[in-house]
Amino acid sequence: MKEKTTKVCPICGSPKLYYEVGGKIGFVYHCKNCGYIGSFIIEANEEMAQALKDEYAKKQGDEIND
Ligand SMILES: [Zn+2]
Numbered sequence: 001m002k003e004k005t006t007k008v009c010p011i012c013g014s015p016k017l018y019y020e021v022g023g024k025i026g027f028v029y030h031c032k033n034c035g036y037i038g039s040f041i042i043e044a045n046e047e048m049a050q051a052l053k054d055e056y057a058k059k060q061g062d063e064i065n066d
Contacts, residue, residue, distance in 0.1 A: 008052060012052065
């Protein structure tokens, strides 16, 4: 059985990633949602993506409460 996966941001779980040509290192991913820039991304299934989103939302909440 093949599971459907999506490339998502490792920080916030958003699939809104786009390539940015980054000079020496070739290219990097740029997340539109949280501003993450890096070559590392995650191939996540729906569950994983949702878990990342929840985790990120929690962190955002903590920052606001601080
Ligand atoms: Zn992100």
